Amino acid sequence: MNPTVIGVVGAGTMGRGIVQLFAQAGHVVRCHDAQPGAAAKAVQAVLDQLTKLVEKGRLSADALAAIRGRIHVSEDLASFADCDVVIEAIVEDLDAKRALFRALEAVVSPEAILASNTSSLTVADIAAACEQPARVAGLHFFNPVPLMKVAEVIAAVRTAPAVVETLRTLSEGAGHRAVVTADQPGFLINHAGRGLYTEGLRVVEEQVATPADVDDVLREALGFRMGPFELLDLTGLDVSSRVMSSIYEQFQQEPRFRPSSLVPPRVAAGLFGRKTGEGWYRYVEGRPERPPARERPAVPAGVSVWIDPAASGHGELATLLQAAGARLEGEPARADLGIVQPWGEDATSAAVRLGLDAARTVAVDPITPLALRRTLMLTIATAPAARDAALALLAADAVPVTVINDSPGFIAQRVIATIVNIAANIAQRGIASVADLEAAVQLGLGYPRGPLAWGDHLGAERILAILRAQHAATGDPRYRPSAWLVRRVALGLPLTTPEAAR
Template sequence: MQYIGIIGAGAMGRGIAQVCALAGCQVRLFDRAEEAVSRAIAFVRADLGQAVAKGKISESDAAAALSRIFPAHDVKELGDCNLIVEAILENLDAKQSLMRELEAVVRPECILATNTSSLSVTAIAAACALPERVVGWHFFNPVTRMKLVEVIQAPRTKPEAVHALVALSQRVGHRAIVTSDSPGFVVNHAGRAFVTEGLKLLAERVAEHPVIDTILRISAGFRMGPFELLDLTGLDVSVPVMESIHSQYYGDDRYRPVALARTRLLAGLLGRKSGQGFYCYQEKNATPKLVSQQTAAAAVVAVWWPENSPVTPPNSLLALLPSVSRVHDASEADVILLAPLGRDLSTTVADLQLDPSKAVAIDPLFSGKAGVTLMVSPGTTAATVDAARAIFAAQLIPTFVIADSPGYVAPRVIACIVNLACEMAQQGIASPADIDVAVRLGLGYPVGPFEWGDQLGAKHILEVLQGLYATFGDQRYRPSPWLVRRARLSLPLTAPDRLG
């Protein structure tokens, strides 16, 4: 892996060239448009210069790396390379044609890698006389800063090619995730639940988009909410990806997009690039203005909650209520405080035969001093909502009021993320450890899905999913067998299948 050819001098190609050159490889960079190669080398020179200025690398190392990148003027100049990486446009016909052209030039032992992010590596390899040497090597943009790469093994890819790219990935300073060839690979596959479930919550009118975003940032620790993320990437990019993944999985409801996303796309509400998406960006340097639901503190509120019940708020949340007066009869309370997880508030109130006008639910998993999610039913009165919010306002704790839904907002979204990751493990797409790393590094989530599931408890994740399935009858929420079996046996979600 000393001599590497790279075809395509765009953002990905030049980034791969730069990290390989820094690792000591001799790189030959080719593009059909020769000026693209000149621009790419100039960009690498400038980027290396910035790294030197920041003290990240020495001036001599930068100069040595730049000296290892050579422009190639013809594909035939790549004939003695050990590895060739294609980073051209995302078009199957173009990639297949290039692979056939390369096979006529390179030696039989040369590995052919594709940096495709959305196409089937198997389909690309099918055009080759030696498909066993074709492997996916999917970097993320910007390559020099995103220290993750997916190594994709198609059904006919030889293990030696995978091992070689894993070793080279480590050499260039990236964490390699080995995955089988499947739609979305690991990162784009695992990322489906966050955005699609956020859209589903909005479509159900559980809460408005600023509230959903804020809960997931403040309470769950995401860097941005799903609607901030959609505005950043643009619906013109996100909607086709959602629809493509759904189609590639033959309409599996876990990946089903929500109609309002395409409606907004057709309306031109793309996000930041169009000046308006879920948020408005017309003003210079505009940022989303999130809704505050804080209210002024009021008089002491009389509260009732059940004793030793599955819907009793946990002690950690009851400790946040020093200003309340606890009554022993629900009929005397201003607020009936419950904490169901797998059932909605309406069902809980009906089963316990309580007064629906006074009932409020509190998220038992993701409420705390940073913020509290309060769920109301159609029967909850405005006076009860104000009284419940006043309890936490006295402690300067923000409150976010949502409509009735099993799993609230954060537990529901995270349950879907964990369930999807479990199904990926069940299908053998990647190991739980690799999926966790890929999600943290590739998607920037605060915790990997298996780590999250074990922290919250597999039984709690399963309870949320079963509640959603019972309420909606939607196959979107069917629990993965991987999750169900480990929850029943009280095993960590990372526990392997013994025959796997």
Template structure:
């Protein structure tokens, strides 16, 4: 087995599509000789040309020296026949997500490459062990799951099969590092780590939409402004395409024997069936036609701002908001003013029933996350709209207001708690080391924090409280807390504690 740093080391890539070409580019840019092959006539040469154009654009933008671009291009060879990959020390397969097609490629490579050459699959979901099981030399088969677009995405999931040797994993890990990527070793499980862990962000948003708690624009605004996500879940689904994210969601849910924590919604499938695929189709959760207006997530009010608000004892965040917005925070209920409370996990209806507060005047504030630019408010059924609008008129000049229907956990609490819970469950399942889980989720999905660090930021006990309230109020085991989370919350430990 030739060392990764050897000057004669050669990488092979089978599949010249977007993923394959991206792998070729980052290998060549990092000093690796690479041969690319595709069964379609002319596809390998076209991929080499496309990489050359991308390198030229980097030169034009001042991000790459012309000499380095020329050297990278010279390292790429278009292999007309698969037999031309015989000298390769590692071959990465990046073809369609079909196990029979992948096994056919690897079976051919087994007859061509050296006995100690490594065969790696870029599959995003198919079990590495299932691919290796149908080959003669299982010990040298591993997964190297890159993320699209490869030149920009630094993560590589490294996946051993049941027979993969430690030496092979060490080699592919070193290869990923030499290619300028960040490798994270993960367990061979449906969806691996990122595609498994990424389900919570999208499917809980879909559950919120199904319950008519909030619109896509409202959900996206809350997750961006209050929790710091680069894109809201509906924006993200429209970007990746419903034809991509729905099949992955359905596959992972089915492969995990219908665990309700991974369940999507009928609306998700309906979007696929009706061709509302997102940006690529011009319509998804948003209208992407040229000039189409984006719905506003902000609540507006023409009412006169209220002068006073009753804030019950123990709701410090609500009091601070009211005073900052220039209204009087009443210590005693006058029977007429709006009532503002902060809730964790509970909805307005349950809170009014439990405390005896006047539901018609009750408004709840979500205290989670950054509320300096946007606040989320909700009211129970039958709320006095005039009082609600007067409160919005008081707050809106200071902050954007998102008004949602009654829901345990609002929007941010629900989605964040589910992201944290699934991250904790991945740690419980041993899909990767706790730090590796966070690294993979940050790099693979551009999350502002990994799910375990997010658990610590919110507080493991608070996350547990939100989930328990959601499970109790909805009766849905979708919100079943991970035992990893429960134990660390009860012991006051970081979620990263192994």
């Protein structure tokens, strides 16, 4: 079936975006809303938005006229009788959606597809109200629909394969990358995005770093568009809190998705983020107030430094420190400062393993490019003089430095390893293909790389080592490695190859 007539029920923000998307793609679109006049307002809003595109030269007047002729306001569901596909975008309430789908089944043809734009409900729960559950699927878009070029096609347990293929073709014909996902909590994109939030919160919960520290490292050193706390403030902590708790409970309290105890008190206090003027940041005229930069101390005269020769970034770090005025020392006992670069290990453990004086030892994260931002980790016993000397040397060329407390895996290693591990478990469970998973995360979450590609970039064996070190150090099952990841490391298989997808 090649759908040409699409019904949209629900004239809110998402419904309007869906109407615009498919009308621009050349389909006849009928829009209905239970509230009188809402559909007409939605259609007018879409046409107003498209008129602005004409004024900017991004759409021709002829194209707008054609689109105007394809969008229709439907006063009742009876006018959906000729629809090939109906997309529901109403309130996130199971009873309301079930009632709507029962009503639609009485109107549309037996061949018509019924799709829900639900973001949190199980599609099978909605389909259970239908006489033909095989024709029901999820078709989840992201706001703003015309600009977010990804759509999740959710196959419930009884959804017919032909329905999935039709919705995939329909979405891609409208210019969106369709990713097919099983009917699991969070579907694909919200599921894959759990690592950024949960591990960022865990870092702050453990007093390793501040929210601003976490955001700065992930944004500036790793290329995220926004850090987790900036994102939580943007989406609203009240909303995000419910999503975090819902996914945790729906996955039978899987430790990888455990919400942070920091969140409920902040929600109770009304610290939702931008919309309340204060969240993890305080907002003045819509702009976040950021903490002042740490003052950079002067480089001590004649300071000597020993760098762990096993460090992966030894040569680059040595050049940087020498340019800042440090003298390299071959024996740690004779150096004023010892620097290690562990993977998954905290600075204190590295100092003990290497027989170093913890008071004169610091760690530098090897995962973050030294040209962008440097992360300096202290042992629990690092002396202020050693801390200041390390900070002075690392900041001498004005590249920003983030100073954090002791933690297995710094900030970046912890977050990236968690993201990769969750993605590996998605692949293990067959929730989506590797290709769809990678595309979904980049398009839907804006990550600079797909999660499994990130694992290949850093080395899957290194990701596994970080997870195992964190698991050993904390005993927390949230860090247990995915069997999918363990097996591929054992065989030397990249995470993104077709062989790895089997």
